[in-house]
Amino acid sequence: MKWFFGATVLLTIALVFHLGLLAYAMYALLGVMVLSRFLARTWAEHLTATRECNRLSAHVGETVAVVISIENHGPLPIAWLLVEDLLPRHALIYDPPNLRVQGRRLQLAMFNRRGHRTMYYQLRCNRRGYYQIGPLVLETGDLFGLHRRYRVATDPHFLLVYPQVHPLEGFDIASRRPIGEVRMSYRLFEDPTRVAGVRRYEAGDPLNRVHWRATARTGVLHSKIYEPSTVAGATILLDFHQQGFAARHEPYRSELAVTAASSLANAVFQMGQQVGLVTNGRDAADRIRQEGWDYDIRSRDAAQKAAGMLVKSDRLQPLVVETRRGAEQLMRILELLARAELTDGLDLPHLISETASRLPRDATVVAILTSVTDEAAVALGNLRRRGFAVTAIVNVFEDGDYAEAAGKLLQERVEARHLKDENAVNSICRNYVLH
Numbered sequence: 001m002k003w004f005f006g007a008t009v010l011l012t013i014a015l016v017f018h019l020g021l022l023a024y025a026m027y028a029l030l031g032v033m034v035l036s037r038f039l040a041r042t043w044a045e046h047l048t049a050t051r052e053c054n055r056l057s058a059h060v061g062e063t064v065a066v067v068i069s070i071e072n073h074g075p076l077p078i079a080w081l082l083v084e085d086l087l088p089r090h091a092l093i094y095d096p097p098n099l100r101v102q103g104r105r106l107q108l109a110m111f112n113r114r115g116h117r118t119m120y121y122q123l124r125c126n127r128r129g130y131y132q133i134g135p136l137v138l139e140t141g142d143l144f145g146l147h148r149r150y151r152v153a154t155d156p157h158f159l160l161v162y163p164q165v166h167p168l169e170g171f172d173i174a175s176r177r178p179i180g181e182v183r184m185s186y187r188l189f190e191d192p193t194r195v196a197g198v199r200r201y202e203a204g205d206p207l208n209r210v211h212w213r214a215t216a217r218t219g220v221l222h223s224k225i226y227e228p229s230t231v232a233g234a235t236i237l238l239d240f241h242q243q244g245f246a247a248r249h250e251p252y253r254s255e256l257a258v259t260a261a262s263s264l265a266n267a268v269f270q271m272g273q274q275v276g277l278v279t280n281g282r283d284a285a286d287r288i289r290q291e292g293w294d295y296d297i298r299s300r301d302a303a304q305k306a307a308g309m310l311v312k313s314d315r316l317q318p319l320v321v322e323t324r325r326g327a328e329q330l331m332r333i334l335e336l337l338a339r340a341e342l343t344d345g346l347d348l349p350h351l352i353s354e355t356a357s358r359l360p361r362d363a364t365v366v367a368i369l370t371s372v373t374d375e376a377a378v379a380l381g382n383l384r385r386r387g388f389a390v391t392a393i394v395n396v397f398e399d400g401d402y403a404e405a406a407g408k409l410l411q412e413r414v415e416a417r418h419l420k421d422e423n424a425v426n427s428i429c430r431n432y433v434l435h
Helices: 002-016 018-043 212-218 252-270 302-308 329-339 347-360 374-385 401-409 423-434
Strands: 049-054 057-059 063-074 077-087 099-103 106-111 116-125 127-133 136-141 148-153 157-162 190-201 222-228 233-236 275-279 319-324 364-369 390-394 415-418
Touching: 002 275, 018 049, 018 077, 018 136, 018 148, 049 077, 049 157, 049 222, 063 077, 063 106, 063 136, 077 116, 106 116, 116 157, 127 329, 190 212, 212 222, 233 252, 233 347, 252 329, 252 364, 252 423, 275 329, 275 347, 319 329, 319 347, 347 374, 364 374, 374 390, 374 401, 390 401, 401 415, 415 423
Parallel strands: 057 157, 233 275, 233 364, 364 390, 390 415
Antiparallel strands: 049 063, 063 116, 077 106, 077 136, 099 116, 127 157, 136 148, 190 222, 275 319
């Protein structure tokens, strides 16, 4: 626009003062500018693109193939087109990156009239997460660089990478010591308020155990089967408050906490016990833009900003998967753990205060935390005093830091275990299963 205004002023001066050569030059410049603007707009408006992914959910170590098709529907050839399929910054900044790009997601190409081109690249999933693939940003313009046009050409795809689940050392599906309190093999302690089923009467069964309705209906004596009164299963309480994770240890410590949570959830689920998850982390899906895409972009930075995911979310509500049995429980927990991100919202004491009424008392509360403050220790101690079985897994590397954290927890009579590194996940789970 500045070039056009300047050329117009010079043309006016040339006409007023009868400067023929200058007027001729300005006529030529204005003609080139109008033609360039026309070509840039025409090229951009006649471009279409599609993206295909061979999968939108994957596990760590797997590869996702991305195929992009771009077509020029216009009657004119396109001199140049810069194509970039956007990926979020947090997926690329670490070493190794969360998503390793194999191939080219940024290309410079020419298009014939009615031309077509296909781009292909792969994403190797190195770390769990919820990632936005795309949208595709197109940039074109005239040969002189006077005008450029930008297009956001496709909607994004969203890739869910599940967290790692470690197999447990010494894991036995028939173990009589599941995660949580012991479920008695011999029914020495049973809860008469919780009827699990009915069986035929056996000699020695007390009269208060007889199921009179079933007996009357069948004409044969039947006895009630009660649930054991001990605690079984676990509610995993994952502290994902940002202040508890030092920047120099990221993303290792947060990923280790998620790995421990997913491994524990898998162990409980495989044993057929109830399992649930409560966390103060942020759901990455909450950051997705909902208002659509702006197709009239004036700069490449604006195109990338308009096409990206929101960086922040004001959500303060805890993320909860209710503690229960069921075939879909594990997948719900793994999906939530895959999307969980650090947040500066609720800290652990406030998280416990918000969700304590939703925690079942017949499941152990397994808290996974990196920073054990006095307030956090007291909050866990209050849970124990309210009748919950509570165990804490402290996610720190240094033995001294663990000793300090364990001391605060032991003052509240909360058992502590040390999650030192990834190898310790197996040991912690083994201690729970075979303790």
